[in-house]
Amino acid sequence: MSLPDVRVAGIDWAKDSHAVCVIDAAGEPLERLVVAHSKAGIGRAVAVLRQHGVVGVGIERPDGPLVAGLLAAGLDVFVVPPSQVKSLRRRFGSAGHKDDRFDAYVLADTVRTDRRRLTPLRPDTPATTTLRTLVRARADLVGHRVAMVNQLRAHLDTVLPAVVGLFHELTSPISRAFLAAFPTQDAVDALTLDELAQWLAGQRYRARPAAVIFDRLQAAPAGVTGPAGTALAGVTTAYLGAVTSLIEQTEALEEQIAAALTAHPDGHIFTSLPRAGIVRAARLLAEIGDARGRYPTAAALAGLAGVTPSTRQSGQVRVVAFRWAVNKQLRGAVCDFAADTIRANPWAANLYHQARNRGHRHPHAVRILARAWLTVIWKLWTTNTPYDPTHHNALQNLLTQTP
Template sequence: MDNAYGVFLGLDVGKTDHHAVALNPEGKRLHDAALPNTEAGLRKLFDKLARHGQILAVVDQPASIGALPVAVARACGHQIAYLPGLVMRRLADLHPGTAKTDARDAYVIADAARTLPHTLRRVDAGDDTLAELEMLVGYDDDLAGEVTRISNRIRGLLTQIHPPLERVLGPKVQHAAVLDLLSRCGGPTGLRKAGRSKLVEIAKPRAPRMGVRLVEQIFTALDAQTVVVPGTTAAETILPKLAENLRDLLKQRDQVAVQVEEMLDAHPLSSVLISMPGVGVRTAARILLEVGDVAAFPTSGHLAAYAGLAPVTRRSGTSIRGEHPPKGGNKQLKRAFFLSAFAALSDPLSRAYYDRKRAEGKKHNAALICLARRRVDVLHAMLRTSTPYQHKPVENLALAA
């Protein structure tokens, strides 16, 4: 961050009101008051403080309720930064008192901007593509949560009324053929009543290769239970509705994925990210949103630490030694790196590195985290140089570790 600022403005943002504290380079308060979450109120504050010099405005949330202050600050030509919440809570412990107020939080933010500029993170400068992408990815996350909830609800109902049938349909509950069967026939009673030929007629268009086998598995499961569990009649009416809801949600996710892919195509780094094995459209979008400007991470180690993938060394005397998994970090980014590492196991180089870690005695998840950390090195270099992933020849597999 530039040290030539005359005003360090900390904004503890809220839905209806913000609290603003402005400090000069010596720490003197220039402003300490609440202000409405309106463009007029924010512009008035910025114009007032601009008389004291260049302004660095720092928020505790750059998106959602902090989006308007960020946009107004940019429109007024001021620099904007972001203080992560975990850092702010730790810095608050260094200040006198234990009160938790908006005014105190705003002061902590402003003082951190003045004295600890290295704790701040950049807010990407007006990247409209990323702003639109964040909206879509957030909506997709909501849809994914609903898909998981309804899938679990369907499996829970089937487990309650007919466990053998759940063992057949549960693992495939999001398959189009299974959803058609449940939405049109309902539960075990409706499936048995429809008969084999009708079920094959329903399933085969959606599952040409496994349709007949799936129907045979369904009837084998139906024959395995003759007793009718209480609640089966109600479940027969609920299951078709749940299946229709799940099908609609999956369709919406497909539509959002198309929109996300179209937006990614407009971003210069999208082709770089997607070229890496294991990185798809949704993962690339999440990485772009969470990493932002890769220049904010001088080395791949900084990026790994931010994602919570860098091991933490713990030493005390002679009794406590070793490295442990970190408990902090950006959870969304860590999940994206972890899932992409899992998806990359079909890549020979990634599989070779994973197998070596397993041979060293690491369990599955630990080996995947090691692979994810290794891939951060590659990804950081790709983003820094805007270079697509370079596939190594097979004869270099021995060097993968």
């Protein structure tokens, strides 16, 4: 009995070019080609797939111009993570070497044999993909800011230690203004109490009396003075400028995130969650997305977020382990949200402390709580309903039982 002539393809994505392999229902290659990562190259790949009547395409990443072109052409796209491709290579030999053309074939053959186990990619709306880009860009800037502040702090520990810890945070406006006004140890040493009080008044700083700030300056270890201190002030100014720029650009992105979240049809769902705020709500929405068909159950969402354990069993041996192959961006967003709800939601606090009392460490207890929250969020998300604590039955039952 002959196999139906169903043709599928695999594409090994790369920065500058993409290897394409089209196979028939028996797994025999029909055409192989390499296309450039350009408008013309993507167009050629789509044309070849259409020419062969391809019905499904396997690829290692879920986004980018290539994926957008495949989806626009009406093709079913199946995402096979690189970690799985690495294991799947061993179907065809024990060496497991990386080769773009071979990986394209592996991806195609995986779609051919395992299509019923794969879920077609369902793209999010442009509003969600835009929000995701903004949120991730902000996270990158925050990471760069933290690194730059650490460099500034390490530099000041030697050059001007009096400023480290002088105010609440080194990134605060008053700390940055002080460094800009008094960038050397000599400038700090020349300050009198009256001059400091006058300067603080000009900055409208009232958190601590000028005398307290002055005493801290006097008690701090001495930094570098003289010509060397003056020269090193240039380094201080450079770090300070970089930190200030990163802070300003982060704030600008946060304004865009707030506007995008307000305009998003699902924004009201995520902003209603306890302690979600703007950035955290936007991050949750961006990482979960708005393609409802992607997560048919709350368990599917929790599994991709990595807040459920991975269970392996062979004979009488059963191992429950940490889940590694997950969407790490989604797990980070959900766990960050869950950890903060402990302070605001009695139900969340109760679940967390129960997990801790069972001997789980903090990260594990947070994942347990995150899984519970995803059940709630999935229900709200699929019914387009904001969170209302009065309708949260588990919370209300706990409040009723509390004396």
